[in-house]
């Protein structure tokens with residue numbers, strides 16, 4: 001039993017919710033105060049100027065930029081290949097950034113700094129501590145705050161001349177066209193193929209250029225879709241979505257922080273060129289960044305595919321039917337970067353972390369050998385932390401090491417454990433000879449299923465893996 | 481026997497376990513189709529990844545179903561889509 005002064009689980013959750021709400025309110029208040037202070041300063045400046053008769057203007061100019069604009073963007077204005085008219089166009093332009101994460105963070109900051117007229121920021125998630133190693137627009141103080149709010153605050157602090165809109169409900173088939181309609185250019189800075197196809201289709205049916213980047217691990221890609229006469233769209237290049245198991249996700253595969261940073265900055269470069277009307281926009285070319293090799297490669301692409309369902313000669317995706325298109329069915333994946341949660345085992349082959357802990361402690365109390373625990377995570381995750389009595393065999397090596405698994409079961413006394421604190425397990429599953437553990441409870445199920453095919457019938461999976469163990473039994477565990 | 485340099489990116493690199501591979505093609509099968517068949521033979525788990533990859537011959541986009549001729553020294557890149565960010 002927990003001591004009385006420790007908050008119970010539900011109380012703790014309520015306190016966490018309260019804290020997140022307070023942080024959100026604080027972020028909004030800070031923004032309001034900053035805005036009010038800025039307005040006050042502007043008002044004070046104009047009152048001072050109005051004290052006497054306005055001095056006669058001693059210069060001539062025929063552009064729309066104020067003195068503040070000219071000072072702020074002076075280095076753009078000095079640049080022969082950019083200059084006054086490009087900056088004016090940029091200041092009148094509007095950009096939608098879908099995703100305020102690893103790509104969206106640097107893209108939004110650079111576009112705000114460069115003086116884009118209007119910036120739209122889309123997200124649905126809140127800032128998490130694991131975001132901060134690459135999503136540099138957010139801060140420790142804003143963990144728990146909505147990402148669009150947090151990003152808007154950073155942009156406003158950087159450049160108050162930019163109008164920033166937040167779209168807090170994320171990007172989905174129902175709101176896609178309504179959101180995209182209001183902007184000149186769209187940035188794909190999302191983390192999943194489902195949203196990528198949706199953004200593409202919305203841009204194609206509304207005729208908006210799409211500056212698209214992606215990054216996973218140490219690889220990055222960048223191109224501008226749907227720009228100019230003949231540039232292909234995302235579906236022209238990737239008509240089929242990769243199978244979910246072939247999609248690398250930052251949440252599983254990891255990502256080197258500055259790699260999405262580099263790609264997001266390059267997205268900002270393309271937008272500035274595109275809106276400013278300078279240079280060659282990276283359409284019909286795919287830029288590939290291999291960070292480990294330190295190599296950029298540019299692949300020349302073909303034009304539109306005539307049979308493309310979005311931008312081809314007879315498109316089947318239209319303004320009218322886009323909202324009803326089932327993107328989740330098309331990609332087989334939810335619009336998040338989390339791997340789908342599997343449920344392949346019957347309940348009889350699954351135990352909760354609490355049940356396993358019960359077996360472990362009753363073995364310890366009665367002096368029996370601890371139950372056999374097999375951890376199938378990759379080596380880098382296992383070495384970060386693992387259960388004290390766990391044996392490590394990565395999922396990929398199960399087939400080759402199945403004899404080792406059988407030895408492990410033979411060596412444990414777990415088969416007999418059926419009394420004391422583990423009565424529940426003992427009664428329900430007297431056969432549990434091996435407890436299989438992974439990170440989130442997907443591979444552990446696949447491992448149990450595979451072991452059954454290999455003749456090991458008394459293995460069970462620990463539901464939700466180490467993540468669930470940490471959540472329900474030991475919050476101090478450094479899970480990733 | 482033309483020697484082809486194959487470059488693997490992202491998931492293809494992960495599955496093949498290397499970033500570069502020299503491949504010798506037969507004179508009478510010097511095209512991308514034969515190269516892809518040979519790669520699948522060498523790295524069976526590459527097969528499903530290849531289904532949605534972009535191929536580039538000397539930095540020029542090629543569809544998987546195309547049968548583009550290859551010659552000595554050509555460089556073929558296997559580029560899976562990335563979707564993270």
Ligand SMILES: [Zn+2]
Nearest residue numbers: 233236308311
């Ligand atoms: Zn297309």
